Amino acid sequence: MNHSIRNLLKKIPLSIIGAVALTGPVGAWAQDTVATTSAHKAQAPGFFRFKLGEMNITALYDGVATLPASFFKGIRPEDVENNWKNTHDYTPRGIEDSVNAYLIDTGTQLIMVDAGGSQCFPAMGELKDNLRQAGYAPSDVDAILITHFHPDHGCGISDAQGNALYNNATVYVDEKEAAYWLSAEQTAKAPKEMQGIFLMEQKAVAPYKASQRLKTFKAGATLFPGVKSIAAYGHTPGHTVYQFDSEGQTAVFWGDLVHSNQMQLNNPKIAFEYDFDQKQAIATREHILAQAAKNNWLIGGAHIPFPGLGYVRTMGTGYDWNAVKYQSTVK
Known part of the structure; x- marks a missing residue:
């Protein structure tokens, strides 16, 4: 014109x-x-597709969790703030961490790793809409693998009224994780400020438990062909990462192994406020990061900036993050 x-x-x-x-x-x-x-003025829908082997991976955005500098242990809060300011990630309230989940089409099943925070947090709850934007309905999901029962990972399996959101899915979680968070005895023993977390998760899990769609497993169990669990204890008693193998390639979805790629990849010894056992969480992080770099695993990180997909490589005494690039998924 x-x-x-x-x-x-x-x-x-x-x-x-x-x-x-x-x-x-x-x-x-x-x-x-x-x-x-x-x-x-509208943002693009919060999903991102990536193909690995015969698997089709869809990253799903659920929202943000704001983390103050004081949540990172073993480093001065002012150093955390300076690091975030240098990478343009800092806000006066702290860093706004992505909350990501992953949908994996293995060719025979549709498996979701984690489910976001849903109604439990006002800054989350976008996952279900983004799932639909990506072309799926909640009823399409066959299985949900929970890395751990903190509510930003497990609350999203049910709605505010306690109804299951994924009516055809079975929820899988490590037996140690279930024994801790779903126990009335452990709930009563927990500090008062933590008891709400126990109750949130118990309410979310209840409809799956009632319909016998909650299954527990031992560490290292193979859950489906090409899908196995890896014990990653420390952040919680039964924290688990999940390994998916296809055509000689591997994707590992590591939950809360890392809360800040800027901080904890450069220095894996930095712990986190909500680590159940900080010493064990650090040892687990160091071990899995070494494996990820050595074996060139594709990583899906629940709190890496969306879509949270990338590779880890050694860098000095720590590691560096290489995010995946946009690519066509149509051959």
Whole structure:
């Protein structure tokens, strides 16, 4: 279109454009402009696809968790803040950490790793809409593998009324994790400020337990062909990462092994506020990071900036994060 015509149209109030039946290229352009103005402010849907072997992986965004600098242990809070400021990640409230889950189409099953925080946190709960935007319904999901029962990972399996959101899915979790968080005795023994976390998770799990769709497993169990669990204890008593193998390639979804790639990859000895056993969590992180770098695993990180997919490589005494690039998933 001629630039002078474009400039003229920009000066005409939209109410006039809407009242005049414009035709031809000028009319089509004007009507298209009016129709799409509001869409220009909307973010893209929170899903990202990546193909590994025969697996189709869809990263799903659920929202954010805000972490203050004081949550990172073994480092001065001012050093945490300076690090985040240098990487443009800092806000006055702390770092806004992505909350990610992953849907893996293995060719025979649709398996989700973690389910976000749903109604338990006001800054989360976008996963179900993003699942639909990605072309799936909750009823399509066959299995949900929970890395651990902190509510930003497990609360999203049910709604605020305690109804199951994934009516055809079976929930899988390490037996030690279930024994701890679903125990009335452990709930009563927990500090008062932690008891709410126990109750949130028990409410979310209840409909699956009632319908016998909650299954526990021992560490290292193979859950499905090409899918096995890896004990990653420390952050919680039964924290688990999940390994998916396809055509000689491996994807590992590591839950809360890392809460900040800037901090804990550079220095894996930095612990986190909610680590159940900080010493064990550090040892677990060091071991799995070494394996990930050595074996070139694709990583799905629950709190790595969305989509949280990438590779770990050694860098000095620590590690570096290489995020995956956008790619076509259509052959």
